[in-house]
Amino acid sequence: MEKLIKAVIDNQNKIPYINLNGLNAYKGWTADFHISVCGKESIRLNLEEEEDLFLLFVLASAWSKTGPWENAAYFTVYLKASNKDKVELWLDEAFVEEEKQKRKKAASEIISQCTGVIPRKKISFRQDYYTSMVVLAKEWEHIKAQLYQAEKNKEYDTFIQYISSVSGLGAGQNKMRIKIPLILRELRCQNVFQHIPGKYCCVPDERVKVTCKELGIYLPTINSIKSILRASEIIYDHFGDLYDIPLFAYEDLKENI
């Protein structure tokens, strides 16, 4: 465990998603994608800004679907780089349909323009990325209201329940589950809100679960929001403000441990 944490700190410059600050705490995944388009500066999200906050939810939703995480990352990069991060755009049916039509072309184009993260497999933008964006756009005012309410009340359980109840943010008509802590973690890391508890900020996804098994860290079976939050809490107890990053990175760090 200590060796893994040390490997994370030692290799922070080699692995794109390990963004640490001077105190070796995690700055968040969206603080720097380490992907740049056409040689411009690296893509980042500034979660104080509305468009970027919207993209954070898009990223989480895309990542909630099956497939390699790079797909969700590059989809977000695509939207950001082509200024398709405005909520209103996704309320326009014709626009959405057009985007859906050219999803294969868009995926291959963006990958040819980008440098940085090398995807393990071919990048593809699933159809339901787009339908989820429509859901997010329609629900956007309510989502923001719930989020600000949570911060005001210093109580995030209600927000978590709400966002996990919206159909169509997971694969197909399913709900978003596993990546809800990602949203909270990114907001916490960027200090957008002051009262997000760290114990709700660790993502027990497939990679993380596999690592836990290998390291002998017990996690409950993940099949409900409640079990996700309990798993998150266990991970936070182990790694604190490095969150799930060491566990996620394990596969990429193995040879350095």
Next chain:
DNA sequence: ATCCGTGTAGGCGCGACGGA
């Protein structure tokens, strides 16, 4: 009787792969 944590099976949409 009910609740809750746990484990398991199966569905879905995708890419990869291989044979015709």
Next chain:
DNA sequence: TCCGTCGCGCCTACACGGAT
């Protein structure tokens, strides 16, 4: 080129067993 099949990673449904 066109299938069929497989593996992947997520979500859902459900069954089981212990506690209250």
